[in-house]
Amino acid sequence: MQQAMTAAKQTPLAPVPRREEAEEVFLTLTVAGQLCGVPVRAVRDVLGAQAITRIPLAPQEVAGSLNLRGRIVTAIDLRRRLGLPPREAGGAIGAGAMSVVVERDGELYSLLADAVGDVLPLPPGDRAPNPPTLDLLWRDVSRGVHRLGEQLLILLDVEQVLAIGA
Numbered sequence: 001m002q003q004a005m006t007a008a009k010q011t012p013l014a015p016v017p018r019r020e021e022a023e024e025v026f027l028t029l030t031v032a033g034q035l036c037g038v039p040v041r042a043v044r045d046v047l048g049a050q051a052i053t054r055i056p057l058a059p060q061e062v063a064g065s066l067n068l069r070g071r072i073v074t075a076i077d078l079r080r081r082l083g084l085p086p087r088e089a090g091g092a093i094g095a096g097a098m099s100v101v102v103e104r105d106g107e108l109y110s111l112l113a114d115a116v117g118d119v120l121p122l123p124p125g126d127r128a129p130n131p132p133t134l135d136l137l138w139r140d141v142s143r144g145v146h147r148l149g150e151q152l153l154i155l156l157d158v159e160q161v162l163a164i165g166a
Contacts, residue, residue: 008133028117030114037122037155043101050099050110081164102156128145
């Protein structure tokens with residue numbers, strides 16, 4: 001047994017090959033034609049159109065609240081939060097919007113998007129900083145951008161998106 005331990009101590013270990021930075025996985029969503037991404041690890045649920053109840057005196061970005069399996073979820077209108085034109089008038093609050101449910105400090109929030117797309121693994125090395133031409137409001141809530149073919153995917157920082165009035 002002593003010989004086996006001595007031999008093990010003398011055998012040099014082969015270096016472990018370093019992997020490139022681990023890919024981050026993002027859920028894509030579309031807001032007024034703009035492709036955006038949120039980290040999948042932040043997403044708790046994805047829902048179709050939901051009945052949303054208006055909350056009196058709430059900031060304009062807050063569309064209202066919805067009920068998710070007995071829990072009250074604050075719905076954030078991404079169009080308003082990102083300074084984009086509202087959805088077509090005349091419908092119910094958040095009509096036709098998809099809900100991407102995220103959690104922050106134990107509370108659930110629904111990010112209202114026009115559409116939810118694919119789940120994409122993206123290497124951090126391919127991320128570019130926000131372009132200087134990106135609107136200041138968008139720069140505040142963006143972690144960077146990825147080019148996907150002819151489209152620019154804006155990676156949203158969920159914490160900053162939810163920091164309304166901060």
